[in-house]
Amino acid sequence: MTRHDQDRKTRILQAIAEGLRRNGTPPTVREIADLVGLAAPSAVHHHLEALEADRLIERESGLSRSIRITPSGRALLGLDDEVEVVRGRTPLAARELTVVGQIAAGGPIEAYEERSETLAVPEFMSTADSYLLKIRGDSMIDAQIADGDYVVIKPSQVAKNGDIVVAQVEENAVTLKRIYREGGRVRLQPANEAYPPMFYDEVRVQGVLVGVMRRVH
Amino acid sequence: MTRHDQDRKTRILQAIAEGLRRNGTPPTVREIADLVGLAAPSAVHHHLEALEADRLIERESGLSRSIRITPSGRALLGLDDEVEVVRGRTPLAARELTVVGQIAAGGPIEAYEERSETLAVPEFMSTADSYLLKIRGDSMIDAQIADGDYVVIKPSQVAKNGDIVVAQVEENAVTLKRIYREGGRVRLQPANEAYPPMFYDEVRVQGVLVGVMRRVH
């Protein structure tokens, strides 16, 4: 891949973002050609295929104005800050995180899902590689984590005693509990008197809790 | 304007919003026809003209997928936040809110401070005029609101029974409690058995709780 191509591709990505911002709708192939100074829609089409292969955009084949910019593409353009520019304010200390699934606080029931929902999360309670889980059940209620809450998880294989962690206890079964090492085994402790602690010889810690968000209806 | 027409028009407006949310791009006339159960694009076209005359949508004549929902249209659908969040078109679905002070969940101790701290708050759990309060005390612990939590408050003078509200009970004294109207007076109910309810002849509701954010250390 040559240097020239790289620039053109970035320029096209910018043009898509610009068209989106201006018209509220993605531009057509020919509109992109106008924006970047290309005469043929086929040339744009060529670059669009490359952009899609790089997972910077997504398209529905044959459908007009179906280009979407992926989170990766948005990150590459660095327009996660665009809101501030438009509104002329200080940067928003937030980042877009993906809700990777629901997790059962009650028992090890559910694992990751295939979803693409994302939410903006304040920077002060997340890191760039954090992800979100939606809580099901009330086994962590005494830790002030309720059913329906979103929890911010920071990926980590290590945890301190007493940390609330996402622990994989079986194949495809993860749960959110406080973790304690006792003797040669591990205790996963719910924060609800109605639920007993669970003991395992070995658990795999996937991440630690760094934040909680709740929407009240 | 007949009743039938009104319903169909609202349904079409919903279909546009739904298409926007699902595909990130406005639907075509024929896609709308499918969504609302019409067989002819001309029928949809007729309603679109009416919607545009009502300033609920805007279009670029002849341009495909150029329908935009105006603020009026969004207000009519009651989805001021949702569409933009989910389709991910806006760079970050967050807004900067000001932490106006600490509020004592334990008792009516503290009022507003002069501070300028701001935090980014996810759009899905806030409105543009919301503000933040930092919780002190544990009187709302059974509502899963802990000491140190940030609560998102939507300014409002009205509240439903059982809502968690910011209530001004004296000059310069506000508190966060559940509110109940009983007979001719008002009960402010902590969510902690260690604290008794408080009764007032009159309280001024300043806002209702719409979100909770917690940073775990």
Add this chain to the structure above:
DNA sequence: CAAGATTCCGAACAGCCGTTCTAATCAACC
């Protein structure tokens, strides 16, 4: 029930859109 308005269908048309194919142009390299 009759008349009129509203709403919808079906068809058609012109233009737009994504896509494909071939050929021309360009840059880098041996």
Add this chain to the structure above:
DNA sequence: GGTTGATTAGAACGGCTGTTCGGAATCTTG
């Protein structure tokens, strides 16, 4: 200077899209 690969232009296609028009179906009104 020739070869190779990437980039673009140009043309063409089939399908999609917005729009228009006439007429049928449905509802409203008196």
